Amino acid sequence: MIDLTFRESDFKEIYYSNSNKNIFAYSSIKKISFRILLLAITSGIIYFFSIDFPILSWLLMIGIISIAISISQIFIPCSKYYSWKNSTDKYLKALSGVQYFKMILKENSFEYIQDNETKIEKWDNIRSSTIRDNYIWINSSSGDKYLFPAKAMNPQEFEKLKELIKEKTK
Numbered sequence: 001m002i003d004l005t006f007r008e009s010d011f012k013e014i015y016y017s018n019s020n021k022n023i024f025a026y027s028s029i030k031k032i033s034f035r036i037l038l039l040a041i042t043s044g045i046i047y048f049f050s051i052d053f054p055i056l057s058w059l060l061m062i063g064i065i066s067i068a069i070s071i072s073q074i075f076i077p078c079s080k081y082y083s084w085k086n087s088t089d090k091y092l093k094a095l096s097g098v099q100y101f102k103m104i105l106k107e108n109s110f111e112y113i114q115d116n117e118t119k120i121e122k123w124d125n126i127r128s129s130t131i132r133d134n135y136i137w138i139n140s141s142s143g144d145k146y147l148f149p150a151k152a153m154n155p156q157e158f159e160k161l162k163e164l165i166k167e168k169t170k
Helices: 008-015 027-052 054-096 155-168
Strands: 002-004 101-105 109-114 117-122 126-131 135-140 145-149
Touching: 002 155, 008 054, 008 145, 027 054, 101 155, 126 155, 135 155
Parallel strands: none
Antiparallel strands: 002 101, 101 109, 109 117, 126 135, 135 145
16 A cells, blocks of 8 residues: 655646746747747848848748748647646646545555545556656556656655556566
8 A cells, every 4th residue: 555645746847847847848839939030030131131132032021921830830839738738737736636645556456546536447457657767657548547756655665666567567
């Protein structure tokens, strides 16, 4: 049996790691933003050259059209990011209302208990798992996903859980 301690900061540390901290660090938005910046600088340079060489003014129009297309392309990853962030925030808010977390490991299954709700998952139903130094992520074939931060339990329990998952999901 593993008693789990919920701290929202532990989950945020995992969900909002690296490129998920803010929208400008999100990888696909960063790429498009860099492209827009590069196109704007190039268009500015072309603008100043087209003053002396009017024949180059058509390049300026292509640059402006390219910037407009790139700006329209940034809306798709922005909406995906905000959708993901809102659903993650709602999940964390709902999880913060739960007072009691426990995990009971058995030979053929594990029980995940949150307040008055118990989920029993057979080891055979585990589709995939990700084991990192600071968390364990389990995906079941039923569509349930389980995230166990290392900080939610003591280090010995975390190591025991890691070894058990490796053994049961071979």
